[in-house]
Amino acid sequence: MPEGKIIKALSGFYYVYDEGRVIQCRGRGVFRKQKITPLVGDNVVYQAENDLEGYILDIETRKNELVRPPIANVDQAILVFSASQPDFSPLLLNRFLVLVEYKQIEPVILISKADLLDEQSLEEIEQYVAFYEQVGYPVLVTSAITNEGTSKLLQYVNEKVSVIAGQSGVGKSSLLNVLKPDLQLKTNEISKSLGRGKHTTRHVELIELEEGWVADTPGFSSLEFQDIEVEELSDCFPEMRERSIDCKFRGCTHVAEPKCAVKEAVENNEIPAFRYEHYKEFLQEIRDRKPRY
Structure with missing residues (x-):
């Protein structure tokens, strides 16, 4: 057959x-x-x-599957976040990264709309790029207007099934249109009153690109940590995962425990403070989650 x-x-x-x-x-x-x-x-x-x-x-x-968007056998997630309009959100990016790590999908961070930045804003974005590269994530800074960084992205999608996800209005469809001009995917301008874009993608579809497939999807409609348990969260932060073996207590949550290798790494600026703060915020969210029966 x-x-x-x-x-x-x-x-x-x-x-x-x-x-x-x-x-x-x-x-x-x-x-x-x-x-x-x-x-x-x-x-x-x-x-x-x-x-x-x-x-x-x-x-x-299946080697993995996502519920929202409904798609299976994903190799990597290209997480698209704009440098401006809407403003870059490390908190939301870290939320996406946790969800992707939990599904054991390789993330690629893509910061779009670089052409909108002034010199000072560009320096701030470059700091975040350095932080995420320090963690071990590949980071691309791109512009669908100037085509900056788009050729590098083609190297990442080759021979893989990729999901493109991120905030609405960050330029996902525009980016795909640059990579494959014959697509002519529908795009909408940002609603200035809302500061975000309208959803233009209605169904999941794999688009052939180079020797791989890219999913143009409606994005993650749920960003809640429904399935992740307290003891699993730090494994979704690579920089914590590799240091947790040196913590004194097995099952250390890296908050109140003494002789914690993760907290020590934060104090020594080996782990970015904003990543650790977001970890604690997510940990509390999981602890406050209503039990499921």
């Missing part, structure tokens, strides 16, 4: 890519009975009724 990858799901149809052609498929009834929903990114076995239509027979085991 032929195999392919779901690149779009719309109105009960799944569009399966297989060696240059796209087959419009329906899912078998057995999926409904088993309460399994095929997702964009799924590698599937299908049966072709003709050159254009068929049925999905089986879904291969």
Whole structure:
């Protein structure tokens, strides 16, 4: 039986890519009975009724999946945050990074709209770039207007399935339009009264780019830490994860415990203070979360 990858799901149809052609498929009834929903990114076995239509027979085991946006088998997340309009938000970026780390997806930080910065603002952004590179994350500073940094991004998407996520209005669709001009994805200007953009992307779709796939998605509609437990949070901060083995107490939460290697690293400026403060904020949020039964 032929195999392919779901690149779009719309109105009960799944569009399966297989060696240059796209087959419009329906899912078998057995999926409904088993309460399994095929997702964009799924590698599937299908049966072709003709050159254009068929049925999905089986879904291969997923290495990961996201609920919002609904997509499977993601290799990396390109987290797009604007340098200006809306202002760069390290708090929101750290929230995204935690969620991506928890799903064991490699993050790439992309700071867009660099062309809007004055000299002082650029220096501030460069400081954040240095902080995140110190943690070990790749950081790209780009502009869809001047094309700065876009060629480097193409190197990252090659041979990978990537999700582009971030704030609304930061230039995700504009960036994809620069990378692949024939897309002509719909973009909206920022609403000046709200300081944010209108959502222009309505469904998840994988777009072929270089030798890889990029998902233009509606973004993460939920940024709450629903599944992460207190003892798991510090593992979502790489700079804490590597130092926690040197803490005196096993299961150290890096807040009140003595002889904590993480707190020592913060005091020595080895871990950026803003990252640690956001960690404590997220930790409290998880502790305050209502129990699920």
